[in-house]
Amino acid sequence: MKTARQIAVEALGKVNGSKGYSNIVIDKALEQSGLDLRDAAFATALFYGVLERMLTLDHCIAGFSKTPVEKLTPQVREILRVSLYQILYMDSVPDSAAVNEAVNLTRVFRKESAGGFVNGVLRAFLRSGKRVPRMAGSRADQLSIQYSCPAWLVQLWLDSYGEENTEGILKTSLGRPPVYIRVNTLKTTADALSVQLEEEGAVVRRDEMEENCLRVSGTGDVTALPAFQEGLFHVQDKSSQLCVKALDARPGMRVLDICAAPGGKSFTAAQWMHGEGELLAMDLYRARAALVAEGAQRLGIGCIAAKEGDASRYNSKLGLFDRVLCDAPCSGLGIIRRKPEIKYKNPEELGEIPQLQYNILSNSANYVKKGGILLYSTCTLNPGENEGVVERFLAEHRDFAPCRLSQSLGSSGHTVTLFPHQGDTDGFFISTMERVRHDDKD
Template sequence: MKPQSSAKANVNKPVASSTPNRTAPSSRDAKSANAEQAPRRRKVQLTAREAALNVLTGVEENAAYSNLLLNRTLQQAELSPADAGLATELVYGTIARQATLDYFLNQFIKSEVKRLNPWVRSLARMSLYQIRYLDRIPAHAAVNEAVEIAKKRGHQGIASMINGVLRSILREGDNLSIPEDLPTAERIALQHSHPQWLVERWMTQYGEETAEAVCVANNQPPKVSIRVNTLRADRDELMRELEQEGHIVTASPLSASGIIVESGGNMANDHLYRDGRFSIQDESSMLVAEALSAEPGMSVLDCCAAPGGKTAHIAEKMGNKGRIVANDLHEHKQRLIVEQAERLGLTCIESSVGDAMALNQQFEPASFDRVLLDAPCSGFGVIRRKPDLRWAKTPDDAAAIARLQRQMLSSVAELVKPGGLLVYSTCTIEREENQRAVAEFLRDHAEFIAEPFEVPALEQQPQVGGAGVQILPNQFGSDGFYIARLRRRG
């Protein structure tokens, strides 16, 4: 599969969605037990749009994490599944398309969008998002709902302003477009709603066509992918079981353990998930355990393990035989790793809490056959899952995190046995954090050499991974990921 071509031909055509297609945050406790015990407590009744507006305003005013605030808001509002889906689409879609929405709104708001009260700004953006990107929602319904919310939350003056701006936009129709004669980076940034500095960075690293394809991919909803627990089933068997339940599934082209679920809702609610038959994991991420090549009986260190998806995959590939130390900096995240292991029936995993930089003081040198450093990173490979991330980062962030990554690599390398493997991975597409970090490590550590590993699906892809493999978001519709396998000389 070749990278997607440039979207110039469709530069002024909005991407329509026939139905809200983002998945609402999962919640095993959608209704609090306390709610049933306290019937006199009044709950605030919210519409889907009001719930979405509260989240967007919280993100604007308090720099809240959109996914956490959305999850909490949906639980409190107790919306129907359809309304929860709409609220989710409005939150993530509005954040993702923010730059494009602001560009159009500024043509009709004299004071500019950035000068509006945060909730008014969020309401204007959210309403325009519906008009421009959701073709199942009638434009007049979006306008009317926005006006009613403005009256309820503010006053008639705000309602009149919102009404006037949105109806003016409707009158413009197809004439409202991004100019095609803008400088390339500015056009891509506005059309696909990314910071211009980030577009320029990717153009330098990957070229104009690929940079634009990445931006297009970042605005698509993430696929639902799961990983079969090979200790309890094989992929074909699990696919048959899922199809019998009514799911539409296909085999992952990237991972031999992966399955794409094209319909079926929240897979964490499936009884097969609860029974430990599969885990929910992105396809690209599944390749990390493949690169580690851990065998039964080996000793493995996962330096930054939470929430434990890769750790569990490693344990499954080891046949649950051996020792895996799953370390994480945050003590409260250890429970996530333990829960994963218990659900999947894995007993070879032991948890550890500590700074990855200090692991060389906690364990004897050369004491592990395999070491995985899934390093903290800028996260630019998972923007489709975390749309607000693109607006939260600065040009200095990648350089700062790259310095930490180099220090971590040097520190944990001491723990690899002669002849053993060190795998370095990130969920970013930044060369500063990936290819350059590994190149500098190899320059300073002659005892290590880069060792290729086979990913059949990538054979037809142009490789820009240097000593490792770089997967871009536009190539398979999976997360952007970098994986390097480094062998310590025997």
């Protein structure tokens, strides 16, 4: 049977080699591994830990290896990363065990000739006192190595949000994120659900900003709990819950969630509507729309209709809505602690995203009735995808005007950026706009 370290090395190779999604890769690997819970947890910690700290680890390797990191074979590179991570960040693993297991892994992966090299690099690092080599260069370069985040992204945040916020973002990008759930107010209350979850072994904490938002810990997969199977909650980060609160969906309204899958925002909006009215949850792919329908059925929400549809193309048959939620596709720079591989994307890949977002937002506007609200949101921290898209939209759509957000969101205007280090949420952007005239359809 494969060891936890071997599984971590193989999974890292798949993510870094084929650019697979981290959660999908490691979940599949563990499902096929036969590891017990303890070893599976160790493999998971290694896997995500290395992804989070990869630039720092590569900087250490470069300081003690005559061969450039990029010229090492993929297996040897991952073995060194996994081993250095244990030495630097896992106090429970003796240094000697990390080194010995690294050499063993070179045999497992049939890289016996690299055993001496791996041993030498790791022991040289230990002799240095386990100190990360000093990084020269700009402030962005230094923070890049300290927090294992590409310098271009660090510089983007420095320019956009200042050094204090940037360091806060970087600090919270490391480590596992909290688990938040949304109380299904159509079936239960926050008090009753808290009691049930505690009886099921969870530690529950009520959120101060949103009464039906609970933070859950001390348990494994929360979707395996009986309360989940009973449809008493769905898993949703606090940022998304606050986003839907800003939508201000009310009973009896027609609401459109134009990029709905996997459905969390639709579910929360339906609860704000007390299950009364009509909520159309749309997604480009039929299978993903089906996921929304399944979730609504589990939660006992009858006002949601899930439909396949292209968010960038207008469909006059849908009619007009009181509220339209446009949670647009984005770079995901606000959820790095959930998917660490996101930060290693080529920045050139991000260049076309704002135009796609603008197109979807502009099409979403077609469905808003006069006096209705259009909400634009992303889970990214990039002004070009956030304020830039909204500013362009308002400049080119004079039939819309900024709509002030609730001050409870920490904003006195029509936009707000939620920072992970300030509210322990995902990084998130929200903007609301009101349709002030609708000449074509009034």
